[in-house]
Amino acid sequence: METVISVRNLVNRFGDYTVHDGLSLDVGRDEIMGVVGGSGTGKSVLLRSILGLQKPVSGSITVLGQTIEYQKPGPSRCWGVLFQNGALLSGLTVQENVELPIALHSDMPVETRHELASLKLLMSGLSLSVADKYPSELSGGMRKRVSLARAMALEPKILFLDEPTAGLDPIAATEFDELITYLHDNLDLTVMMITHDVDSLFGICDRIAVLVDGGVVVGTIDEILELDHPWIKSYFGVPRAVRARNAQIGRQHE
């Protein structure tokens, strides 16, 4: 398997509190990797480290062969990021938000840029009637879709998602999962998603990375479920996780 994201011996510390203690993780090409962990285990810190937004104490990270350095330009042409609250620029319309990365990275004519941005909005399941609205006029779910359209604007090879379904109603969350699967199946796309949505974990993730004890345990769902770690046991032992698991098994048998 070709590795697109490689994290080696990552150490992150805030004051005396060590978040990551020599964490190593590989994400392979074309897989959907789910990242879970309790509060304070550094899911977002891991993501921010990979994106070069967080300066690790030590360790090295490479994405698509490029070494990531803090606040240095990374492979921004090849990745798209969906931040937890969308992080849309409030002063720009939906259309302009999606066009921005295209305008920054390409010299294509304005008209083509416009059409491609519209296409990305459609791909994210939005109607073009929202194109001229401002982010503040949209609902939370729509904002996430716009943010996804922006993340997809440059035909990224890797998509980072930070709790994409948090705050969405079950219908919207399911639709979002389907959308991610659909994009993943149709495009050559690697997805790394932080999520607490057990339905997403069981439903769409190929492998799961569980952040525990400053490190990480990676495996397919079946492998993770067989581990004898107290936190993992309790996380996947809660009723909603069990229900989601049963639903997944049910789908497999159909």
Added chain:
Amino acid sequence: MSGWDTGQLSMNSTYLSTESQPQRLDVNVRGLWVFDNVLALENATASVLPEPGQEVRFQCAGLEEIDIAGAWVLYDRTQQLAELGIKSELTGFQAAHFKFLQHIIDAAAVREYEAPPEHPEQPKPVRDALENLGRATSSHIEDLGEIAHSILDGVRRPSLIIVGETLKQLYLTGVQAIPVVMVITFLIGVVLAYQAAGQLEQFGANVLVVDLVSISITREMGVLLAAVMVAGRSGSAFAAALGTMKLNEEVDALRVMGLNPNQILIIPRILGLVIALPILTIFADFAGILGGALIAVGTMGIGVRQFIERVAYSVDVADFYVGLIKAPFFAFLIAAIGTLRGMQVQSSAEELGLKTTTAVVQSIFLIIVADAFFTMLFSRIGF
């Protein structure tokens, strides 16, 4: 090459080559049809121009790589040709992109509805201007009501929280502003003395420099400079702080916790500034006269003792009060406008910047207007 007999190779580029058949234009698509090459791809596809009566067939088997952007260019060209009444087809397509694209566009077509036609309106400059004037006036009246409402709401059930917050604001807006206000008025004192010296020396009235500096500083310049400085420093801070709190839903959070945001955010700021600005004015007066003294004593041969006596002779206590009495009014204007503009922020960072600017500009404007009003009032009543 078999195509030589029946057709002719007419065009060639990195991305496609065309081969003209009697009834058909064969386009062999090849290379990297990806985002980075969109400009070149557009130019290449635009050059695909069939003769009348020809159909276009895009042969896609030779594609090395394609992404959504590349697929879009190809798809877009087929649509353009269709609009010109030319039939075109895509063959040998390996990647799923085109199907994907078709799916998206079909799905969108179902969801899209016709946008209502727009009626271009005739420009009506006079009516528009009057409408804007009316709107601006009513919005200012609304602002006034809003300020009054939040202040009354804030003082309705006073609690002890106000005291602590007020002291904090007093420190932030008053104590911390002392150095900068003193430096500014000191320099203005120097400037005033210099300017006056040049003129008054011609008449041998050197000593009147002291009168001019001390009276203008105490009556006008001290309070005005302090107020303008505070408007820039604290008025903007109020608007930005409250605006950010609104955006983060902190104001709503206070409300649902049973705290009155008007009470703990607005009242302490107004009270703090109303107390702080008169104190700052005293410091400003002192520093301004000191600046005048530096010039008078240093360059004009007026003795220190003579300077002090002259100040005591020329400046009436009333002059000092004239300046000081304006301070609380100015402070109220700055704090009320700053907090109101902050509270008016609803949705975006852009708006926050706009409201902060408005807060500073309006408060400085209103300070000057109020000052003019006070000056006229005091001269009428002979104060």
